[in-house]
Amino acid sequence: MSDTAPATFRVATEESPLFQVILTVIVLALLVLLLFAPLVAVFYEALGKGWVTAVTSLADPEALSAIRLTLTVAAIAVPLNTIFGIAAAWLITKYDFRGKALLITLIDLPFSVSPVVVGLCIVLTFGANSWIGALLVQAGHPVVFALPGIVLASMIVTFPFVARELIPVMVEQGRAEEEAALTLGASGWRTFRTVTLPNIRWALLYGVLLCNARAMGEFGAVSVVSGKIRGQTATMPITIEMLYNEYLSVAAFALAAVLACLAFVTLALKTFLEIRHADALAAARRH
Amino acid sequence: MHIDIDEISKLFGTTAALSPVSLAIPSGALVALLGPSGSGKTTLLRILGGLEFPTSGRVLFDGQDATGLSVQDRRVGFVFQSYALFRHMTVFDNIAYGLNARPRATRPQKAEIARRVTKLLELIQLPDIGARYPSQLSGGQRQRVALARALAIEPRMLLLDEPFGALDAKVRKELRQGLRDLHDTTGLTTIFVTHDQEEAMELADLVVVMSMGRIEQIGKPQDIRAKPASAFVREFISA
Secondary structure (H helix, E strand, O other), X not given: OOOOOOOOOOOOOOOOHHHHHHHHHHHHHHHHHHHHHHHHHHHHHHHOOHHHHHHHHHOOXXXXXXXXXXXXXXXXXXXXXXXXXXXHHHHHHHOOOOOHHHHHHHHHHHHHOOHHHHHHHHHHHHOOOOHHHHHHHHOOOOXXXXXXXXXXXXXXXXXXXXXXXXXXXXXXXXXXHHHHHHHOOOOHHHHHHHHHHHHHHHHHHHHHHHHHHHHHHOOHHHHHHHOOOOOOOOOHHHHHHHHHHOOOHHHHHHXXXXXXXXXXXXXXHHHHHHHHOHHHHHHHHHO | OOXXXXXXXXXXXXXXXXXXXXXXEOOOOEEEEEOOOOOOHHHHHHHHHOOOOOOEEEEEXXXXXXXXXXXXXXXXXXXXXXXXOOOOOOHHHHHHHHHHOOOHHHOOOHHHHHHHHHHHHHHOOOOOOOOOOHHHOOHHHHHHHHHHHHHOOOOOXXXXXXXXXXXXXXXXXXXXXXXXXXXXXXXXXXEEEEOOHHHHHHHOOEEEEEEOOEEEEEEOHHHHHHOOOOHHHHHHHHO
């Protein structure tokens, strides 16, 4: 670039070229060291004793049960949090009411509270020692050490993602398009479906993908409420930890690699949609 | 249709956006609500459109009480300040939106909707832009599409919030005449909000000068020029 530019060409930023190179190298080095190398290590360890060993360890009933449980939890928690997130963002951006600031703070709470504390709160509220928990156990629907507790913990921890992505977008877009739809005779539901939802779909997609990634990877809160019962309440991250602690490193890393692959699928899906709808995306941003 | 505004007031929290105001608008008139920002003119327009509801007072359409009528049931053509076109829809779909939103029983057939949209595109003299997206239009074109979209629902009146505010001076002059012509062909009672006294005086049959939530003067442009009712009006129209 510098050799094609005229002699008077100068950029507004004053950093010397050497400094720019140093900065770039530092960032790249950190990226490789912190993100890329561990990821490679996971796959290296998983496949270190050959494909057959890795696949056999995944075919183990415990591993299969963990994968099934993690996918089930994500399949319940993510859609519910999507609905709650849209509802919360809608309420916050389209209406003025008392206690709005408090609601925004509450939505962010799971970000600032340690997941372990979230897990303990669920145990205290719904555990067999509380009156709600006792009632639920009597009715045959225990929450703690069972699927409902795991779903609940995952939902609390991933609650902010969808709303957080949507609120800035919806604030920026304002209410005018919705009001226009109403004056044209559309009902509230039709307005939401044909005007609001198409306008927020990209932010919504990002929120859902982030929510999904976190729901599948959640460890802290789930480890407290699940009881870590093998083959029953052990999700993938928990099973990975248990296998690793038992020196079954191939099995642990093989499962870790599957979890990483699920994250890649999420990422690939996002990129694919971005490329496929690049025009619509650009048009929406240009307006 | 003629519109009666009967002692309308509007409080936002504890601040009064409108002190009780009354106004009679004859059928088929082209009316300007003129005033500086914060004078309550947009609030009054939004109350007529059903986007806000008054704290007290009544709105009458052709003598019928319409105060509690929902925005959907008012059948008011509303043009928003920045036009609020649906950015993810083509111009055609924008204009067809109101017809598609009708309940099945009164919704026109697809071919009929297409015919009406084509006719509206001809009316705004932009017959070839149906397939474009709002982001591909100029400011003046957007304004005319917003007008066509509002007219598609066969409105009982036309309300426009600063319709020329987002345009440069040359386009503004052209579109002023465009609105005048549109009003004369459709015969719709038309009310627009503006802070530009020249625009109000040149375009409107009746000018309503507002300040601080009150109506300062109602009259024909020449009468207001000749006999300003207050010091505020004199100063505002000479600016």
